[in-house]
Amino acid sequence: MSDATALSLEKLTLRYGNTTAVESLDLTIGKGELVALLGPSGCGKTTTMRAIAGLLAPSGGTIRLDGVDITRVATNKRHIGLMFQSYALFPHLTVFDNVAFGLKLKGIKGADLRNRVESGLKSVGLMDYAARKPPELSGGQQQRVALARSMVMEPKVLLLDEPLSNLDARLRLDMRTELQRVQKETGVTMIFVTHDQAEALALADRIVVMRKGAIEQIGTPEEIYNAPVSHFVADFVGFENIYSIRDGRLHSDTATLPIDGPLPDAAGLAFRPRAVVLGQGNLRGTVRGVSFAGGTREYVLETAFGTVKAEADAALPAYRLGEELVFDLPIQNAAILSRQ
Numbered sequence: 001m002s003d004a005t006a007l008s009l010e011k012l013t014l015r016y017g018n019t020t021a022v023e024s025l026d027l028t029i030g031k032g033e034l035v036a037l038l039g040p041s042g043c044g045k046t047t048t049m050r051a052i053a054g055l056l057a058p059s060g061g062t063i064r065l066d067g068v069d070i071t072r073v074a075t076n077k078r079h080i081g082l083m084f085q086s087y088a089l090f091p092h093l094t095v096f097d098n099v100a101f102g103l104k105l106k107g108i109k110g111a112d113l114r115n116r117v118e119s120g121l122k123s124v125g126l127m128d129y130a131a132r133k134p135p136e137l138s139g140g141q142q143q144r145v146a147l148a149r150s151m152v153m154e155p156k157v158l159l160l161d162e163p164l165s166n167l168d169a170r171l172r173l174d175m176r177t178e179l180q181r182v183q184k185e186t187g188v189t190m191i192f193v194t195h196d197q198a199e200a201l202a203l204a205d206r207i208v209v210m211r212k213g214a215i216e217q218i219g220t221p222e223e224i225y226n227a228p229v230s231h232f233v234a235d236f237v238g239f240e241n242i243y244s245i246r247d248g249r250l251h252s253d254t255a256t257l258p259i260d261g262p263l264p265d266a267a268g269l270a271f272r273p274r275a276v277v278l279g280q281g282n283l284r285g286t287v288r289g290v291s292f293a294g295g296t297r298e299y300v301l302e303t304a305f306g307t308v309k310a311e312a313d314a315a316l317p318a319y320r321l322g323e324e325l326v327f328d329l330p331i332q333n334a335a336i337l338s339r340q
């Protein structure tokens with residue numbers, strides 16, 4: 001393991017009674033990285049975080065922090081911070097005292113305490129709010145207090161479980177930027193859980209896509225977005241048209257696609273709606289849905305091999321409902337899936 005490694009999970013297995021929630025998971029996280037655990041409900045994201053935090057004892061495997069085995073170390077001795085979706089501020093304490101709470105428990109007081117709390121509040125832009133109480137703050141401001149409260153403890157790794165899920169759409173976007181800024185400025189290693197692919201793509205240095213208690217793919221946002229390895233990941237990041245390759249032919253769930261030409265030696269091809277070329281090609285479809293989406297128009301086509309979702313520049317003349325058209329699925333526009 002290199003010096004640049006903050007946290008490593010080795011063959012981590014986590015069970016609740018007879019249910020195996022995570023099976024033999026291997027993951028290495030570098031110092032200063034912002035990593036997203038992304039996946040659908042029940043895939044084991046929260047369970048993995050609970051094990052890292054020491055709230056759940058692994059049934060197998062090892063957790064190392066800065067190279068030291070912490071698998072059996074108590075939660076409060078791990079130097080790992082936690083911020084859950086319900087960020088549970090104390091409503092009767094001021095912002096200052098909320099942020100100071102954990103530090104006081106560690107016996108920090110006087111000028112040292114004040115300096116650390118003030119620097120935490122400054123980092124999230126809340127110095128002017130130190131004397132207020134949480135009910136007098138907006139949701140986004142409360143979230144910042146929770147972030148400051150975690151950061152002042154100077155954790156080696158900060159875990160955030162769905163940190164933005166309590167916020168409305170606009171605030172989520174603001175807090176994304178804020179979280180990223182604080183992370184880059186402080187250099188704290190962060191792992192956050194989300195089931196929102198847009199959030200993971202926007203925030204993370206690396207994304208870990210989980211499925212059924214195992215890792216399906218690890219990559220940068222660009223890699224996950226442009227080069228998903230499997231049907232599952234492609235589906236998760238918005239490839240609407242996904243086909244498998246068997247016996248040298250391309251198959252949908254229901255039929256074979258009439259596509260000529262050599263297919264790659266792979267498990268499948270995935271096309272985003274904008275990869276579908278309308279108005280030329282050998283494939284035929286009927287327009288069953290049209291919706292205007294600002295710069296583009298989105299089409300739902302009915303074809304002999306199932307529904308195809310397409311997208312075209314809104315400046316182009318629109319196809320009408322019921323209209324028949326030709327289209328193409330150029331292989332060079334597809335993501336090549338290496339696994340089923």
Ligand SMILES: Nc1ncnc2c1ncn2[C@@H]1O[C@H](COP(=O)(O)OP(=O)(O)OP(=O)(O)O)[C@@H](O)[C@H]1O
Pocket residue numbers: 016019020021039040041042043044045046047048195
């Ligand atoms: N306390 C528990 N007892 C028994 N099974 C549990 C418990 N907590 C979670 N599980 C099971 O473990 C699996 C993983 O759950 P986990 O909460 O880690 O998923 P998740 O990916 O975080 O989902 P979500 O996005 O819904 O929070 C699921 O099958 C879940 O039903």
